[in-house]
Amino acid sequence: MKLMVICIVVYLSLCVGLLPQCTTGSPTSGIKPFPKECIFVSDTFIDCRHRDLRTIPSGFPETVETLLLSYNSIHVITNESFHGLVNLVTLELHHNSISKLRSDFFEDQTKLQYLSLSHNQIGDKLPDDAFKHLRALEVLDLSYMNHGFTVLPLALQELIHLRSLNVSSNRLQSASFTPGVAFPALLELRLGKNQIESLQNEDFEALLNCNLDFLDLTENQISAIDSGVFHPIASIAELDFSKGLHPAAIPSLAEALTDYQVNALYLREIGLEIWNSNNFKNLRNSSLEKLDISFNNITTLDSGFSGLSKISSLIIQSSHVAHISNTAFSGLQLVVTLDLSGNDIATITDGMFSSLSNTRLKTLYLDSNKIKRIDASGGFSGLSNLHYLKISKNKIEQNFIGDEFKDLDSLEVLDMGVNRNISLSPDAFRLLKNLQTLYLNLANLKNITVVPSPFDKLSSLTKLDLSNNNMAALHKDTLSNLSYLETVYLQHNNLYNMWNETVYVPFLKYLRRLKHLNLCFNGFQNIPNDSLSSLHELETLLLCHNKISQLQDGVLDGLPLTTLDLGYNEINLINQTLIEPLQGSLQILAVSGNPFSCGCNLQWFRNWLDVTKVHVNDSSHMKCASPPEMRGKLVMDFHPERLNCDHLLPFYIWIIIGVGSGMVFVIVGLSVKFRFHINYCWNLVNARRRKYQRIKGEDRPFLYDAFVSFSNKDEDWVKNELVQNLEGEYGFRLCIHDRDFILGRKILDSIVEAVDSSRFTLCIMSTNYLDSHWCKMEREFAMANLIDRDVLIIIALGEIPEKKITKYYKLHRLMMKRTYLAWPDEPGVRRNDFWVKLRTVLREPELRVNNNVSI
Incomplete structure (x- = not known):
């Protein structure tokens, strides 16, 4: 009973002295009770989110700087709610049921910089002086109000240091601010998901000389735009009208942006069906660099882009584009990136991109279309500056002979993966002498056994992906000319017959700079001794999901491996001779999913697992398959010392020996100490024996x-x-x-x-x-x-x-x-x-x- 009382006293002492969250008092002042509903992260950070609070708790320390009260059911704020919190910088109140705000609620929050009130029920009844004490406020979120604002509240007039304002998802009829109000520091204004139908010249006078990073006007109903509406704003980095502009208003928008500093314009999903470059002719003097007209219904591109001569990035994703004329991209003298992914293009015809000849185009996205073939007479002719070409996820069925890539002298990355049926002739890539990365994954490639190899001309190639093709064979010289190759993906093929007990094809022999090699899912049963010996820089070797039962001694010797994946094979034993040569470099080892034999032969590996600093992936799937009594148990639960694998005396025998030795030492010690008494008894006995x-x-x-x-x-x-x-x-x-x-x-x-x-x-x-x-x-x-x-x-x-x-x-x-x-x-x-x-x-x-x- 005394011990129990002592334990309780000690626990309460610890709670008071060391664990503020256990106490009922303030962690700093000790005057007010700290709200038990909240998590006291530190003196300056308190988290009360998701606590089903109906009111704002009391007792917060005045040192708090960040207070999170979001995701509750708070419906009332009082004068005392934040009284004394003079150091508050961040206050989150979003996702509550607050309907009323008054200026005296925030009387002490003169240092507040961030206030989130979104997803509440504050409407047009917001008092004009509600934020008069929040002169330091920089971020204000008033979005998603249940009743919503119909006009921008006058209460904003006090926030002269505001940098970000979000009034999205209300019922605003206009983007106009109260006359005379100014927000000289504003960088971000979000007006999306409202009911704005027009933009008038006086709407943005409050943003005089502002340099906005982002102006959000998405999901409105804008059909009319005055020509001078953006003039008060010095510049806009990104202007987004996605889902918020009627196509008929595009000319007036272009006029409003004439001679204006705007970098990016988003017109995504506005129902645009016909591309007419005349609609943008007034942008010829603007600074527009990026135009995104994705997710529209533009089936044909043929009228050019006159007026958009400064565009460097043109994005037309998923807009049902099926036909592109030879003059479709005329006027894009400075274009660098063209994204046509997700459309309905079926064929890359001769001269399709001729209007981009001798331009600065470096990146071309044509993935996720319906392309079946590329015209061998010059589908990409003229694109001599192109560095990146993506034509993956199409339906290409074609034998490439090399002319398809005519004029792509500067191409560095070619992605042809995920296509229907690609075959390669010896000259397939003869023109791509600067190619560094080539993706041919999931392209239904057949065996690459042609001589010379289609990759022979790719002497600069550093990355090659041939995965997921079900290939059964490679010629021994298929990769022989790729002396700079660093990464090869060959997983999900059927190359097992290239390395077996009777056949050895040295297809990796010349890849002396190879660093990353993936050979998973190939059905390999054996890894020949010399197959990896020339890969002196290999760091990552993935051999997972094969049928390997044993790696021969020395097969990994000399390799500077940092990652080795042998998972899901048929390996029952990891030898010391396999791992020890890698001890200096190995960082990650994966061996889960193998049928380990948890007997004496696994002793070294099991002991190594206890002391190694190598990260062993997913040890929860390292299970024993034998002997029967260990089947299904984790390798980590196997303790070889119980098997007496070293034929040493059992542990209990050592205990007996130790105890016996100790007793001997005690007896010897006592004999020395009482040697005279013993001598006396001995001599007495001898004397008695002599009668x-x-x-x-x-x-x-x-x-x-x-x-x-x-x-x-x-x-x-x-x-x-x-x-x-x-x-x-x-x-x-x-x-x-x-x-x-x-x-x-x-x-x-x-x-x-x-x-x-x-x-x-x-x-x-x-x-x-x-x-x-x-x-x-x-x-x-x-x-x-x-x-x-x-x-x-x-x-x-x-x-x-x-x-x-x-x-x-x-x-x-x-x-x-x-x-x-x-x-x-x-x-x-x-x-x-x-x-x-x-x-x-x-x-x-x-x-x-x-x-x-x-x-």
Whole structure:
């Protein structure tokens, strides 16, 4: 219970001190409760989106700079909602149900720069002073109002620093601002999806001298445009009338843009059916560079583009264009990009683009048409500056002989992919000597076995895509002249018969600068040893979705691979010899989808996965196929150490060995520490084995009255005092080792016999005695006899320091329990008493009881 209380206290402390989102107070001031409905990202950023809020929470810290309240159900803002938030810079309130705004709502937001109020219910009832305190506001979004504005609100007049204004999807009848209002900093104005029917000269007076990046007038109903409507605006980078202009208003629009600085004009999906260049003749003096008339119904281009001489980009996508005359693009002297994708062009006829001869055209998009053939007599003649040609996603069925690309001397990228049936003659690309990238994917190519190769003249080619063609064969020299080739895509073909056990076609042999090679989905069962050996710069090798069961040792040696994909093959083992040569360069490895055999042979690879820094893709699909007990389990869940693959002792045996070794060390340590005690026991046993039995019972006669245990350094005291006062006149028999021990007998045996043959053992205790090895042994034997009888008498001879005797634990303990005799320093009565007490103890055994001998 105490532990639980402590844990709760610690948790609450952490919440208060470290986790502001757990608290109910402000993370900064600690005064107001922080709204629990919101996410406190930082002191300056609070996210309250998607919280189903009905009102604006209170308690925001005044340090907040970004406050997100969008995607809720807020319908009321009050004076207190944003009170005190003086540092607010960004405020999102879009996708709510707000219907009313007043100036005092934003009284403290003098630093606010971004305000989004779109998708609310604010209408024409917006007060004229609603934004009077927001003088720093730069971006205002009032789009998609439920009730909508019918006129641009007067409240905008205070926002002189506004850079972006969005009032799209309202009910505006006019683009006119309130007279006298000015927005000198405005860069973006969005008026799309309103009900504007005309543009009048005074509409944009508020934008005097502005340089707009974008003016959006899309999805309106504009049919009339005054000639001076754009004159107040200094320039417009992009002007968009898509879905918002009646085709009949194009001449008036062109007149309004006469001598005007506009860069891009979008007239997408306005219902334009007939292209008439006269409609744009007034643009001849404008700066228009880009014209987009896509998604209209222009079936024929034949009248030219007079008046659009400065156009650099012309886009006519998905407009049902089927017929293009030889003069269709006359007048486009500066055109660089022409996009005709997604139309109904069926044939590239001779001279179709002759009106673009000697122009600056560099990029031509003809993809996603219905082209079946390209006229070999010169469908692209005159386009000598063309760099990029895209004719993919068509229906071309043609054998290319080379004349189809006449005059395309500068072509660098040719995309012919995704066509119906393309075949190549040896001269197919003979004129494209500067080509660098060629796409022929999904073109239903047949086997490229012709000699010479159709690619022989493409000596500058760096990228070639031949994927998804179901090709079964390439000649060994098909790519031999492409010495600068860096990227080859050959996936989704059937080239497996070129590399098998009996056939080896070295079609990659000469690609010494190749860096990226994709051979996935080809059915390869084998990758020959020499097939990749010449690719000294290869960085990416993709061999996925084949039938490879094993890569031979050395097949990848010497390759600076950073990415290797072997996924979805039939590989059950990744060898160390395969991966180790790539360790210095490899960054990404994909091997998922293979039937791994999760046994001892996979041990190296499995251990490598745990330590490698190489990114192994999609390890969730690296599964074991065998043995049966591992089938379907992840390779990462395979632990080879449990199999004893190295034939080492199991882990539990190592535990037993470790514990046993530890016990041995402990025993050895104890043996060293208590070596004397062990030695004593051993010698005692040996002595017993030699028939020196301990004398048991007090009724058995002893040989000696006392065995004297003393240090040789105390010998004078023993002979002159002890022997003189106990033997002779008093008749006691003492055992003195240097007098009574039998010569030639082992000292230890003599000690054991002497102790056991004596009624008492007198220990003459001195500092010399404590330092003596033999004295220690004699004392231990005597103390051992205390078990059966009380035999030990201690005589303290001289002063013995306390710290010295405490080193001998057993002796110290004994002396603490028993009274011992102390030899007086001075002759006299005390010495007489000493001898009387000693003789009494030796003579009267029945009087000897512990602690009854007194000094």
